[in-house]
Amino acid sequence: MLFNTYKPWKFAFSQETENLKEAKEYSWGIIGVPFDSTSSYGPGSRFGPTTVREASYSFEKYNITFKSNLDAIFYDFGNINVIYGNCKETIKILEDTISDLVEHNIKPITIGGEHSVSLAPIKALSKKYDIEDITIIHLDAHMDIIDEYQGEKCSHATIMKRVHDLNPKEIIEIGIRSASLEEKEFVDRTENVTIFTANDTKEKFENIKDKINQINEDEPVYLSIDMDVLDPLYAPEVGNPIPNGISPEIIENILKILANNNIIGFDLVEVATSKLGDPTAVTGSKIIYDFLSLNK
């Protein structure tokens, strides 16, 4: 940095390069996706990338929760140019952009935006890894595994069905407390989808831990966090808030377990607020900060 300035549109502690060739291999690269065109209840997640990044400036480099200094190398490459109103084209642009990162051995962190955007990093990563080896860990209040929502296949509500169509090894959903009958029946008859409800995180956390620990530490794992997995008390400004959710402490515990795994990509979606310092943006930002503190 030449001057004594900072860039609140880039995540705090990120490195200064926009040149992929200069970026360190096996580091992390943040991409924001200001897209919320399929939002059905609460719009506004297009502002998520901005408010989440801005909130990161209130954190300190030493992460006392995990006794770890945030010295992971990571870059913030800005937001993609989305096509408002066009889910498929936006995902195509994002997939092309993240494919560039993946080709340079940079692991993507995608900040949404609505949940539909998660398809792009998973598709981009499936060019490098065999999709049949990838386990998806999906934290969400909703299953998001319906085939069509209001006749649309490309939607925040269908994202895990689109991911399942790609044929991943397994999808493990945690924090669920909302589903349609169609989704419940699909999950019941589908072997490689496992559901842990929000109550399971409180009453049977050991089962979740055991399930994650069954994943071999070399196997590729993709993590997708919809902020509505949290109780609306902690994250009120999301697209589809559902009561009786999980606490930030449970997310910390899951991140701690996952730190032993080979995480190849991560997204955090559905922060739907334009207000700087909003609790949902701060909590979302803290999750990314914790993730980076644990995964170097």
Ligand SMILES: [Mn+2]
């Ligand atoms: Mn959700």
